Amino acid sequence: xxxxxxxxxxxxxxxxxxxxxxxxxxxxxxxxxxxxxxxxxxxxxxxxxxxxxxxxxxxxxxxxxxxxxxxxxxxxxxxxxxxxxxxxxxxxxxxxxxxxxxxxxxxxxxxxxxxxxxxxxxxxxxxxxxxxxxxxxxxxxxxxxxxxxxxxxxxxxxxxxxxxxxxxxxxxxxxxxxxxxxxxxxxxxxxxxxxxxxxxxxxxxxxxxxxxxxxxxxxxxxxxxxxxxxxxxxxxxxxxxxxxxxxxxxxxxxxxxxxxxxxxxxxxxxxxxxxxxxxxxxxxxxxxxxxxxxxxxxxxxxxxxxxxxxxxxxxxxxxxxxxxxxxxxxxxxxxxxxxxxxxxxxxxxxxxxxxxxxxxxxxxxxxxxxxxxxxxxxxxxxxxxxxxxxxxxxxxxxxxxxxxxxxxxxxxxxxxxxxxxxxxxxxxxxxxxxxxxxxxxxxxxxxxxxxxxxxxxxxxxxxxxxxxxxxxxxxxxxxxxxxxxxxxxxxxxxxxxxxxxxxxxxxxxxxxxxxxxxxxxxxxxxxxxxxxxxxxxxxxxxxxxxxxxxxxxxxxxx
Amino acid sequence: xxxxxxxxxxxxxxxxxxxxxxxxxxxxxxxxxxxxxxxxxxxxxxxxxxxxxxxxxxxxxxxxxxxxxxxxxxxxxxxxxxxxxxxxxxxxxxxxxxxxxxxxxxxxxxxxxxxxxxxxxxxxxxxxxxxxxxxxxxxxxxxxxxxxxxxxxxxxxxxxxxxxxxxxxxxxxxxxxxxxxxxxxxxxxxxxxxxxxxxxxxxxxxxxxxxxxxxxxxxxxxxxxxxxxxxxxxxxxxxxxxxxxxxxxxxxxxxxxxxxxxxxxxxxxxxxxxxxxxxxxxxxxxxxxxxxxxxxxxxxxxxxxxxxxxxxxxxxxxxxxxxxxxxxxxxxxxxxxxxxxxxxxxxxxxxxxxxxxxxxxxxxxxxxxxxxxxxxxxxxxxxxxxxxxxxxxxxxxxxxxxxxxxxxxxxxxxxxxxxxxxxxxxxxxx
Numbered sequence: 001x002x003x004x005x006x007x008x009x010x011x012x013x014x015x016x017x018x019x020x021x022x023x024x025x026x027x028x029x030x031x032x033x034x035x036x037x038x039x040x041x042x043x044x045x046x047x048x049x050x051x052x053x054x055x056x057x058x059x060x061x062x063x064x065x066x067x068x069x070x071x072x073x074x075x076x077x078x079x080x081x082x083x084x085x086x087x088x089x090x091x092x093x094x095x096x097x098x099x100x101x102x103x104x105x106x107x108x109x110x111x112x113x114x115x116x117x118x119x120x121x122x123x124x125x126x127x128x129x130x131x132x133x134x135x136x137x138x139x140x141x142x143x144x145x146x147x148x149x150x151x152x153x154x155x156x157x158x159x160x161x162x163x164x165x166x167x168x169x170x171x172x173x174x175x176x177x178x179x180x181x182x183x184x185x186x187x188x189x190x191x192x193x194x195x196x197x198x199x200x201x202x203x204x205x206x207x208x209x210x211x212x213x214x215x216x217x218x219x220x221x222x223x224x225x226x227x228x229x230x231x232x233x234x235x236x237x238x239x240x241x242x243x244x245x246x247x248x249x250x251x252x253x254x255x256x257x258x259x260x261x262x263x264x265x266x267x268x269x270x271x272x273x274x275x276x277x278x279x280x281x282x283x284x285x286x287x288x289x290x291x292x293x294x295x296x297x298x299x300x301x302x303x304x305x306x307x308x309x310x311x312x313x314x315x316x317x318x319x320x321x322x323x324x325x326x327x328x329x330x331x332x333x334x335x336x337x338x339x340x341x342x343x344x345x346x347x348x349x350x351x352x353x354x355x356x357x358x359x360x361x362x363x364x365x366x367x368x369x370x371x372x373x374x375x376x377x378x379x380x381x382x383x384x385x386x387x388x389x390x391x392x393x394x395x396x397x398x399x400x401x402x403x404x405x406x407x408x409x410x411x412x413x414x415x416x417x418x419x420x421x422x423x424x425x426x427x428x429x430x431x432x433x434x435x436x437x438x439x440x441x442x443x444x445x446x447x448x449x450x451x452x453x454x455x456x457x458x459x460x461x462x463x464x465x466x467x468x469x470x471x472x473x474x475x476x477x478x479x480x481x482x483x484x485x486x487x488x489x490x491x492x493x494x495x496x497x498x499x500x501x502x503x504x505x506x507x508x509x510x511x512x513x514x515x516x517x518x519x520x521x522x523x524x525x526x527x528x529x530x531x532x533x534x535x536x537x538x539x540x541x542x543x544x545x546x547x548x549x550x551x552x553x554x555x556x557x558x
Numbered sequence: 559x560x561x562x563x564x565x566x567x568x569x570x571x572x573x574x575x576x577x578x579x580x581x582x583x584x585x586x587x588x589x590x591x592x593x594x595x596x597x598x599x600x601x602x603x604x605x606x607x608x609x610x611x612x613x614x615x616x617x618x619x620x621x622x623x624x625x626x627x628x629x630x631x632x633x634x635x636x637x638x639x640x641x642x643x644x645x646x647x648x649x650x651x652x653x654x655x656x657x658x659x660x661x662x663x664x665x666x667x668x669x670x671x672x673x674x675x676x677x678x679x680x681x682x683x684x685x686x687x688x689x690x691x692x693x694x695x696x697x698x699x700x701x702x703x704x705x706x707x708x709x710x711x712x713x714x715x716x717x718x719x720x721x722x723x724x725x726x727x728x729x730x731x732x733x734x735x736x737x738x739x740x741x742x743x744x745x746x747x748x749x750x751x752x753x754x755x756x757x758x759x760x761x762x763x764x765x766x767x768x769x770x771x772x773x774x775x776x777x778x779x780x781x782x783x784x785x786x787x788x789x790x791x792x793x794x795x796x797x798x799x800x801x802x803x804x805x806x807x808x809x810x811x812x813x814x815x816x817x818x819x820x821x822x823x824x825x826x827x828x829x830x831x832x833x834x835x836x837x838x839x840x841x842x843x844x845x846x847x848x849x850x851x852x853x854x855x856x857x858x859x860x861x862x863x864x865x866x867x868x869x870x871x872x873x874x875x876x877x878x879x880x881x882x883x884x885x886x887x888x889x890x891x892x893x894x895x896x897x898x899x900x901x902x903x904x905x906x907x908x909x910x911x912x913x914x915x916x917x918x919x920x921x922x923x924x925x926x927x928x929x930x931x932x933x934x935x936x937x938x939x940x941x942x943x944x945x946x947x948x949x950x951x952x953x954x955x956x957x958x959x960x961x962x963x964x965x966x967x968x969x970x971x972x973x974x975x976x977x978x979x980x981x982x983x984x985x986x987x988x
Contacts, residue, residue: 131939136814225779264773381603381607383827385828404802407805481602517767526761530762
């Protein structure tokens with residue numbers, strides 16, 4: 001049976017598809033004819049930039065791309081701001097008269113600016129103007145065109161961006177402009193990128209073999225993934241001496257990349273470890289020191305993250321200039337909020353359940369659900385946006401490593417938090433009382449320590465630290481009611497592995513689990529990697545039931 | 559954000575449902591519509607919105623005079639992201655509250671969990687989310703996209719306009735990404751892509767440390783060929799994934815990511831500035847410039863009392879599914895599931911992107927496929943739209959097990975998995 005009734009849907013879609021294909025073929029033909037005519041006429045009359053820009057109204061992607069090339073070719077000083085607005089998606093045209101404007105939200109809908117004079121041009125309603133649409137390939141074209149136009153800029157950063165854009169586009173037409181720019185360049189860093197961009201463009205052009213071999217060597221010095229990409233892109237068409245030079249260059253780039261990838265894995269491991277440390281460090285107090293199985297620990301982290309969100313909301317509306325400091329402002333607030341919630345939980349529930357771990361486990365599990373649903377009711381179930389301050393965005397290169405600022409700061413933050421906690425426990429009277437109570441409650445009571453108060457404060461401290469962990473984690477994870485759940489298992493894992501009751505164990509445990517995980521991941525995949533880590537911990541705990549750093553002494557036997 | 563009033567109302571509906579059950583006499587006067595979406599637990603993030611959308615649609619229908627002269631009455635239950643509980647709550651909706659039809663489920667596993675219940679009690683489920691296909695059940699209407707209405711056009715777009723030759727298929731480790739990636743892999747290999755140009759990667763649910771994987775993608779993309787990522791990463795894991803992409807400086811112009819599970823709602827939690835140009839394939843975007851869509855958004859803002867709430871593709875699927883059900887019930891003159899199941903095939907209702915969607919005999923619907931690029935304001939801009947409507951294909955042509963199967967629930971065939979090779983209904987293909 002060749003055709004079932006069920007084939008009907010496919011048949012229905014058939015004619016539509018065919019008709020539209022025919023239509024698009026006709027369109028393409030018409031378009032090509034127009035293109036040829038247009039190209040001829042352009043050379044004849046060389047349009048001004050204003051006339052060219054007017055053509056952007058209602059243009060499709062191919063047309064826009066062609067107009068962009070022509071605008072860049074005029075070399076007009078107005079081209080750069082116009083193209084910058086276009087690539088940023090700020091260029092609009094008015095439906096009534098097809099006039100082009102730079103528009104930003106405000107007023108009745110949009111505030112208009114003339115793209116050539118920079119003068120304000122009134123307002124437009126939301127539906128009165130339409131964006132000049134750009135897509136990825138257009139953005140690439142525009143950036144490349146902008147690169148060619150801004151190579152001689154007076155600002156070194158702009159020249160660097162221009163050179164990088166050409167390095168990416170490998171546009172052979174930019175070689176001439178690059179030659180001029182290199183001759184005039186005074187900044188060594190910018191000059192290096194320009195030379196590499198020139199080499200990349202040469203490899204992409206029809207230059208002779210010897211020029212290309214020199215270019216291959218220039219690119220090979222870059223020794224990163226971009227260099228590998230540039231070289232491999234031309235490898236297939238090359239032959240003879242050029243092919244040999246490329247193969248040699250690729251081999252050297254890959255050897256250097258392999259070396260750096262080990263360093264990269266260690267870095268990723270430390271970074272994951274610092275996140276684990278942050279999540280677990282509060283638990284090291286409540287579970288490790290006090291012995292309370294606190295399943296609501298993750299929700300303290302979540303509360304910290306929501307405090308960060310609230311702080312940013314207030315700053316956004318009241319004092320936008322403080323945005324970069326929002327995390328610093330959120331830290332103490334998150335500590336206090338989560339700490340107070342912790343104390344309330346301890347006073348309201350946990351203190352009746354000391355010595356009954358099963359009941360504590362169930363009660364805190366229930367509490368965690370209550371806290372989640374409360375947050376969901378107040379803030380809604382969707383993710384909340386927590387922005388990254390400028391000093392935490394972006395990345396920098398260190399040799400062959402790409403280090404992101406966010407991760408660097410989280411590692412620093414985790415270590416500082418850890419150090420502060422050690423100081424509090426070792427050097428303050430609260431720390432002394434805490435240790436006394438956990439080691440021998442009755443004796444400490446006899447010495448005049450208010451053990452119930454100490455319990456509450458210890459729990460508050462652990463929760464507060466979970467709260468400030470939430471501030472940091474809001475930078476890398478979702479701020480949603482489920483935030484805490486994803487960390488609770490990992491936190492217990494770290495504390496148990498490191499040794500219950502030992503802060504240093506938590507530190508070493510977190511970092512080594514992080515590194516182990518990241519070394520397994522490239523080989524085993526993320527899913528299997530995680531399973532292998534769990535298997536490893538199970539085996540480890542069989543061998544050393546008290547974890548890495550077992551606490552010795554009488555407290556253990558209680 | 560949901561207002562407290564809405565919350566109260568939701569609770570009130572729940573209470574009302576309970577009372578209705580107690581006083582059976584009143585049950586004659588209304589038509590019950592079951593809403594089976596998680597309001598707590600991990601899936602609440604996505605499903606709560608759909609519950610609100612359904613409440614709004616029912617309220618609007620009642621304002622228009624109800625259905626068959628009766629008022630519609632929503633019955634909301636909370637399956638709490640707990641898959642077995644979905645089956646229990648479905649049973650409660652159908653036998654307990656007497657729902658005439660149920661709108662619900664998000665994850666495939668929750669749908670699989672309720673299937674036997676709908677079959678046994680012979681009721682109707684409208685399922686609004688894009689899924690992996692490979693299913694066609696008499697009691698279920700799939701108003702979300704099948705893989706050929708989302709994944710395949712997206713891959714075609716990238717290959718055609720961006721010249722992509724190397725593919726990373728990254729997904730969360732469960733049935734939807736695995737099946738979709740299997741389909742895509744076969745499709746790409748058929749198209750002549752070399753096996754070493756395809757990298758497949760799975761991550762656990764809620765994966766939050768993407769450093770290694772993003773670095774691997776970057777390395778994979780440095781082989782001199784244009785590379786793209788096809789992402790079936792689900793839900794919460796997306797935010798850290800996109801943040802890591804932005805941090806490591808992977809721009810859409812270098813390695814574009816096209817996602818099938820990232821919509822306006824998911825982007826609400828991210829600063830989309832660095833993500834401009836990454837893509838998503840859906841059948842609806844909030845930015846669709848049609849009068850129907852403008853009206854829908856205005857109603858939605860009014861209903862939720864918030865100007866910032868976004869609309870998304872599964873909401874449109876419910877909009878289509880609900881209107882289809884209303885039309886079918888009107889045509890059949892009854893809410894009896896058997897009559898409605900027969901009447902709904904061929905029913906065509908306006909969608910929000912300016913066309914009509916029709917229910918096909920395989921219980922999937924026709925939809926346009928849209929590819930959109932993320933904009934700095936968290937919205938999508940459509941950069942490609944299929945010229946015509948695409949019919950949802952229940953059984954993929956790119957899987958050996960299903961390529962001979964078709965589905966047609968019209969009499970006399972009435973079969974969800976008819977094998978054209980053997981000419982028999984039932985079982986897997988060759």
